[in-house]
Amino acid sequence: MMGEDPETFTQEDIDKAIAYLFPSGLFDERARPMMKHPTEIFPEKRKIQWGEDGRPFHFLFYTGKQSYYSLMHETYGILLNAQKYQDQMTAQGFPPEKEKKNLPGSRWLTKMELEEMLLEKLSDHDYSRFIQLLQKLMMLPYGNNEEKYMQKFSKEIATQLQKVVIEPLKYDEQGVAFSTGEGQRKTARATAVVYDNGSGKITVNGVDVLHYFPVLQDREQLLFPFQFLDRIGKHDMICTVSGGGRSSQAGAIRLASAKALRSFVTEKEVEFMRQAGLLTFDPRLKERKKPGQEGARRKFTWKKR
């Protein structure tokens, strides 16, 4: 019917069909006709806890928090077994193992996750008690045997090690090594290409550096990375820069050239550059003007009367 294939009819198709067949002018999306699986519309709730004769199913029903307390009961039972095993091993003469496997890559479940697991509301006190019990179990010498049980309540954190990868050198048609770098300062954006076997020639936006930056201070900023590494006459540089003003363009090119030079240099020197502040992006931007003040910080003149 309708020329559709029932085998490949997805939920989106169902939604479109229902919207077409039962057009509704109601504003609330949830009030419009929908056709979804009941579990999506009605969240999972607790079913009736007792049978026909009135006897509850769970032996801890009358405590009120049956899943949480049964979890505590089970965990405590495991703890007691571990202690008993430890006593047996000490009695037989085997000293307890002293290795502590505290894996930093895992964490215990949060309170929300535990509530979802148990389908029950927990208080902070309950949650902390449960975590303390798990930690006590982990601290026992033979507690690690129950790793499988404890894994149910732990999650792995993806260790985020952001190691900055220094790109290797590239070679152009003549076999000359070069590398690129990008930098920014205030609103200026710059890209620099540094070539090896050069004579210290610097070109900015197709124009020689002396013409583009007439002020000495800007040219000093450009030369700083090369001067720091004692490579003043050894590299050529071609850069493009846009945005910002005179000083910020100079700062952007400085950062870009320092980043490009990382590929030519040992790791130790890269660390020296980092400590000198050559590789750090300068986060300072123009602060906004606030109402009731003349500028960002400057207040209006105070008049006594």
Added chain:
Amino acid sequence: MAVPRLLRAAAPRLYSTVVAPAPARQPRDADDRLITEPLGHPDFFNVQELFSLKDLFDARVHLGHKKGCRHRFMEPYIFGCRLGQDIIDLDQTMQHLQLALNFTAHIAYRKGIILFVSRNRQFGHLVESTAQECGEYAHTRYWQGGLLTNANVQFGPGVRLPDLLIFLSSLNNVFEPHVAIRDAAKMNIPTVGVVDTNCNPCLITYPIPGNDDSPSAVELYCKLFKMTIIRAKDKRKQKEVFYDLQSKAEGA
């Protein structure tokens, strides 16, 4: 109908104000027979054989607290005082224990809900495991105020309350009487409780004077209650099968 009235007048007064019912008429229904048959015997489930005085002594049930902790209402149950420590009279304990176990067995036979209560943290796990093994219920955690008195709101409408409360320790963690004793009395639920020398035996229907702090004593109580309940349930199943076969034989 003069005869039943005379019988009713001669019937003994119990502790409640309701007059004792007339002696049972001949049970007609098989279900009626099933329920009323155990009531004819003083010890239908033979709970006496489960324990002896020596067992109680070996489990240190007779040891009470120091005489400074003695509760005034426990004085009838105390045998004496030795070096400042109260000793509980085990003869009285034997009688009370027999009554209590017999009562528990009858409740279990009639498929009642039994709730084990104990706020002693040392034995919480043991009590919960005992309850789980019997097929009954346990509460060894913080008692929320309205559990019995406000059950319909807390659990949902139509909840069935426990028919018996068994206290393995009748005090809570601040050495005051457990709230459940008073609540059970309010809700007309009978109670069985182990009362130590510092406890108040007043509102408990079947007190058992005895030690509630030693592991050996508590393990003994748990074992006894578990055995009685299991015995009573097995007896019930046997009797059901028996009456079932009997009614089939009569019908055929």
